[in-house]
Amino acid sequence: MRGTGIELRDARVHYGPLEALHGITLSAPTTALTVLLGRNGAGRTTALRALAGTVPLSAGTVVRDGRDITHQQAHERAAQGLCFIPDRAAVFPSLTVAENLDLAAGDNARALDAYPELRPLLSRRAGTLSGGEQRMLAVSRALLTNAGVILVDEPTQGMSPATATRTYALLESLDACVVLAEQRLPPGLREGAGRTAIVHVLRRGEVVFSGEPGELNPARSRYAPE
Structure with a gap:
């Protein structure tokens, strides 16, 4: 594993007069898969963007x-091996699938082995793909960039359950600090299978729980309650 990870310390973020993060502290060690869990508006996406x-x-x-x-x-962090995959506008819609993969500057075969569904779509413009296909293409960047820190907002949005399971396994296997922003706890993490996981539950711009998935109240495994 490379490096020790990435952290926010006493972080505050404002959008105009609105404070979206209220001095939160959270860590994402390289040795673990880190999940930022919360409803829409809880601050998980803002926390991911602050890291990026x-x-x-x-x-x-x-x-x-x-x-x-x-x-x-952000571009300096990217140049130093941080890969950020947002929940929207994560691909270049006017470029083909092949051209999007080429921009990641890795071995395209690795992405196509992970997502063989993309092979017949290589000549298609990315903007014409379904939502799930676009997420596969976006997540492929994480497989190709050899980044030390990988931040992904809702990686499996629009994917079939089988493809989502495969995607979580791929992200879990990467030799990197991986941070996911999710509304629901990814399948399998609560049981403790595979890589160690850490969950930070956010609610209204604050961290209300930090710990291992098995310690998480089941009521919070979908989102941070009001």
């Missing part, structure tokens, strides 16, 4: 492998 650098902190710090990267721009 696509939204600035109004207070607090972002720390990667013990270094303060708070003031690094």
Whole structure:
């Protein structure tokens, strides 16, 4: 495993007058699969964007492998091996599937082995794909970039259950710090199978639980309750 991981420390984020994160602290060690769990509006997507650098902190710090990267721009973090896959606009719609894969600068065969459904679509423009196909293409970036930190917002949105299960297994197997933002706890994590997992439940911009999936109240495994 590479590095020690990525953290938010006392992080606050504002969208205009609205404070979306209220001084939260959470860590995502490289040795674990980290899940940011919460309903829409809970702050999980904002936390992921703060780690990626696509939204600035109004207070607090972002720390990667013990270094303060708070003031690094998103493109600088990407150049240093951070891969961010947002929930929307995660592919280049006017480019073909093959061209999207080429931009990841990895071995396309690895992505196509993981998602053989993409093979007959290589000449198609990404914008014409279904939602699940676009997510497969987007997640392929995580397989191809050899990034040390991989942040994915709702990786299996629109996928069939079988493809979603395969996707979680792929992300879990990566030699990287992997952080997922989800509304529901991914299947299999509660049972403790495979890689160690850490869950941070967010509600209204605050962390209300941090721990292992087995410690999580079942009522919170879908989302942070009101």
